[in-house]
Amino acid sequence: MQPLFKFCRQLFNDSDRLMALMLLSLHAMLIWGEVGNLHRALFLCHYGCFLLWQPVMRQTKTLSWQAVILIVVGAAVTMFFTSWWVTAFWMAGLFALIGGRIFSGESARDRLPNILASSYLLAILLLWVVPKLLGANDDLAAAEFLLIYFLPILPLTILFLSAKHKSETQTPNIDFFYTLLIFLLTLIVILGSFAIGVIWKIHYIKLLIVAVMGLASTLVVLSWLWNPSATFSGLELLMSRYLLSLGLPFEQWIRQIARHAEFESTADKFLQAAMRELAALNWVSGLMWEVEHAKHQLGDATPFISTFSFQQLHLTLYSRWQFSPAMYLHVQLLTQILGEFYEAKRREETISQNTYMQTFYETGSRLTHDIKNILQSLGTLTAAAAMPNSAEDDVRLIELIKKQLPRLGQRLAATLTKLEHPSVEKKQQAKVAIWWKNFKQLNTHQQVQFESPASLPKADIDPEVLDSVVDNLLQNALEKTKLEANTIIKVTLMPSKHFCLEVTDTGSAMPSDVAEQLFKSHVSSKNGLGVGLYHAAQQAMQAGYELSLVDNRNGEVRFRLEMVAAEPVV
Numbered sequence: 001m002q003p004l005f006k007f008c009r010q011l012f013n014d015s016d017r018l019m020a021l022m023l024l025s026l027h028a029m030l031i032w033g034e035v036g037n038l039h040r041a042l043f044l045c046h047y048g049c050f051l052l053w054q055p056v057m058r059q060t061k062t063l064s065w066q067a068v069i070l071i072v073v074g075a076a077v078t079m080f081f082t083s084w085w086v087t088a089f090w091m092a093g094l095f096a097l098i099g100g101r102i103f104s105g106e107s108a109r110d111r112l113p114n115i116l117a118s119s120y121l122l123a124i125l126l127l128w129v130v131p132k133l134l135g136a137n138d139d140l141a142a143a144e145f146l147l148i149y150f151l152p153i154l155p156l157t158i159l160f161l162s163a164k165h166k167s168e169t170q171t172p173n174i175d176f177f178y179t180l181l182i183f184l185l186t187l188i189v190i191l192g193s194f195a196i197g198v199i200w201k202i203h204y205i206k207l208l209i210v211a212v213m214g215l216a217s218t219l220v221v222l223s224w225l226w227n228p229s230a231t232f233s234g235l236e237l238l239m240s241r242y243l244l245s246l247g248l249p250f251e252q253w254i255r256q257i258a259r260h261a262e263f264e265s266t267a268d269k270f271l272q273a274a275m276r277e278l279a280a281l282n283w284v285s286g287l288m289w290e291v292e293h294a295k296h297q298l299g300d301a302t303p304f305i306s307t308f309s310f311q312q313l314h315l316t317l318y319s320r321w322q323f324s325p326a327m328y329l330h331v332q333l334l335t336q337i338l339g340e341f342y343e344a345k346r347r348e349e350t351i352s353q354n355t356y357m358q359t360f361y362e363t364g365s366r367l368t369h370d371i372k373n374i375l376q377s378l379g380t381l382t383a384a385a386a387m388p389n390s391a392e393d394d395v396r397l398i399e400l401i402k403k404q405l406p407r408l409g410q411r412l413a414a415t416l417t418k419l420e421h422p423s424v425e426k427k428q429q430a431k432v433a434i435w436w437k438n439f440k441q442l443n444t445h446q447q448v449q450f451e452s453p454a455s456l457p458k459a460d461i462d463p464e465v466l467d468s469v470v471d472n473l474l475q476n477a478l479e480k481t482k483l484e485a486n487t488i489i490k491v492t493l494m495p496s497k498h499f500c501l502e503v504t505d506t507g508s509a510m511p512s513d514v515a516e517q518l519f520k521s522h523v524s525s526k527n528g529l530g531v532g533l534y535h536a537a538q539q540a541m542q543a544g545y546e547l548s549l550v551d552n553r554n555g556e557v558r559f560r561l562e563m564v565a566a567e568p569v570v
Contacts, residue, residue, distance in 0.1 A: 492504065
């Protein structure tokens with residue numbers, strides 16, 4: 001009992017199996033149920049299988065009482081007022097529903113059941129039903145045995161194909177355009193065959209050949225006229241222009257919208273200008289649109305209302321007459337283009353605002369970084385002054401403070417000037433020898449080793465930038481000595497024609513992920529590396545220097561600051 005229940009559940013959950021049962025019940029009705037109660041019983045069986053298979057409504061959908069009445073009345077009328085004409089039109093509809101799904105199949109296996117079902121319906125329609133309409137049964141008497149006993153092999157094959165290959169999750173789908181086209185072509189074949197048979201009184205096989213070949217020739221001519229050559233686009237271009245130019249030339253609308261998008265400064269002004277263009281069309285009476293909970297109205301309201309929505313833009317269009325389906329699609333396309341331009345303008349405003357805020361952020365971060373370095377230098381002098389020294393050391397300390405305090409005051413004044421006028425930056429020039437002497441004097445009391453060649457570079461440098469960047473490297477290394485004892489820090493001025501300086505420490509290496517993002521973005525770590533170095537690298541790059549991490553291994557972490565350009569990089 002359980003295997004039977006499982007088989008029935010699989011049967012009713014598979015659309016291809018239900019289609020095969022529907023075709024088999026149709027075949028039985030056509031062959032053995034022409035009249036009497038057997039015809040009604042077979043029709044109800046076929047009609048029930050059709051309702052279970054039909055792709056319009058899902059099986060799990062709850063039917064309304066109107067739908068139930070329509071189904072019952074349709075079954076009663078068809079069952080008691082049946083004829084070969086009704087059967088022909090019914091089969092043409094089935095052929096259209098199944099044939100329209102062939103073009104939307106995902107793979108050859110998915111399309112195969114529909115191809116077999118369409119082949120069966122077309123064969124039984126042309127070789128059994130249409131001859132019944134014409135009374136030409138004798139013309140196909142030789143093929144009657146094949147139609148009765150061999151043609152049902154096609155729907156029986158669908159049962160095995162579906163059980164073996166079809167996936168469990170099936171989504172019924174229907175392509176309205178292809179379904180309508182196939183239905184109309186099928187009706188042309190049926191009515192054409194009937195008209196030719198009544199008028200010419202020829203053998204049915206010849207009649208069928210004439211009808212099918214005539215339809216095929218017509219389709220070939222239409223397909224050639226659709227796109228005949230590269231120089232003449234044919235019906236395809238005419239159809240495209242018709243669909244795109246209902247009410248106004250499509251190119252003119254695009255040109256006007258693009259012009260407003262180029263010259264209007266804000267998204268709201270662009271939207272108002274575009275709505276005025278839309279309201280100027282002769283078939284538009286008024287407009288009402290809502291953006292970010294703000295409603296605007298233009299023109300007069302009419303009973304003919306069409307609504308369109310695109311992201312945050314909601315448009316209500318009042319037309320002078322009711323739109324046709326083609327006209328509605330055309331207006332929907334126009335409003336979608338308008339919405340795309342509006343969203344582009346909003347993104348442009350957002351990017352501009354983000355750029356403005358990023359400029360303030362980078363300027364503030366850089367100045368904060370400079371002030372931090374100045375305070376660290378003051379802290380170094382303060383620490384040196386607080387240390388107990390001899391009278392001779394005090395004299396040297398006083399001389400150092402006299403030299404460095406004016407220099408730190410100049411740096412602080414320059415930083416305040418940048419704060420007041422962030423867009424104006426003056427580049428200072430100094431010799432490497434003077435800067436190197438002052439830098440060593442300022443950091444004499446630090447646990448730092450200084451090395452330099454006998455002949456210093458003759459290039460001019462920017463002392464403000466070097467003070468800021470090198471102080472940052474040095475302070476980061478000094479912070480590491482607090483965490484790792486016996487760390488040696490070395491500042492080396494390299495023997496080179498241009499300025500090149502290296503800061504090396506013997507501490508532990510940075511993690512690889514931190515080192516990769518060190519100069520690209522803000523990176524936090526336990527010893528403070530990352531945030532300051534990011535701004536230091538940006539400042540160095542703008543001044544014509546390159547800050548890089550040359551070595552990063554345990555016992556040797558080396559940074560290099562090197563001049564790469566004579567002019568600042570903008």
